[in-house]
Amino acid sequence: MLKRLPTSAARRGLSAQPGLRQVMSQFATGVTVLTAGGDDAHGMTANAFSSVSLEPPLVLCCVAKAARMHTSIVSADSFAVNILSAEQQDLSKYFADWRRPDGMAQFDAVGWSAGAKTGAPLLDGTLAWLECELAQVLDGGDHSIFLGRVVATSRGSGEDALVFYGGKYHEVDGRARAA
Ligand SMILES: Cc1cc2nc3c(=O)[nH]c(=O)nc-3n(C[C@H](O)[C@H](O)[C@H](O)COP(=O)(O)O)c2cc1C
Numbered sequence: 289m290l291k292r293l294p295t296s297a298a299r300r301g302l303s304a305q306p307g308l309r310q311v312m313s314q315f316a317t318g319v320t321v322l323t324a325g326g327d328d329a330h331g332m333t334a335n336a337f338s339s340v341s342l343e344p345p346l347v348l349c350c351v352a353k354a355a356r357m358h359t360s361i362v363s364a365d366s367f368a369v370n371i372l373s374a375e376q377q378d379l380s381k382y383f384a385d386w387r388r389p390d391g392m393a394q395f396d397a398v399g400w401s402a403g404a405k406t407g408a409p410l411l412d413g414t415l416a417w418l419e420c421e422l423a424q425v426l427d428g429g430d431h432s433i434f435l436g437r438v439v440a441t442s443r444g445s446g447e448d449a450l451v452f453y454g455g456k457y458h459e460v461d462g463r464a465r466a467a
Pocket residue numbers: 319330331332333334335336337350351352354355356357358380381383384385386431452
């Protein structure tokens with residue numbers, strides 16, 4: 289007779305029905321910092337980011353309705369996505385820390401330049417960045433889904449990727465990509 293699954297799962301220290309956060313942590317993602325310029329300029333670490341369409345060029349990111357970033361993107365009507373490199377783990381932690389200063393002062397601690405299309409801060413040393421105009425805001429429960437029309441892109445100077453998996457940071461060697 290087959291052993292009942294909950295017994296073996298419990299022996300491995302796993303609950304029979306893990307929560308959504310626990311399950312989603314098994315999906316490895318890159319790490320981005322979303323930024324917006326203007327009067328409510330702000331930056332926030334986010335891994336809920338995806339490409340949506342090539343023609344027209346669309347991406348999406350999901351932002352908690354309670355986050356300062358939410359107000360900031362709506363107010364700017366645009367945002368930038370900074371794809372972090374392996375060396376930028378500290379930046380990821382910084383832009384996820386509620387104690388960072390408000391407004392443009394939070395960018396004093398980092399190197400950046402203003403995006404030509406949106407004015408959103410583009411961080412130095414990233415793998416790549418995208419500037420987006422806000423195309424649509426969709427309801428996503430306690431988050432909003434921001435659909436962005438991509439208006440500018442660039443490859444940055446970073447080589448190795450920062451990955452978030454299992455609630456921890458990992459690094460992917462950029463040189464291994466060619467294999
Ligand atoms: C690796 C990582 C990924 C995150 N991804 C998201 C995300 O996709 N959406 C979101 O709303 N918050 C995300 N967060 C949490 C926010 O970065 C954090 O709550 C932040 O302090 C909110 O900033 P704000 O309220 O100043 O805008 C993530 C945090 C980390 C460390």
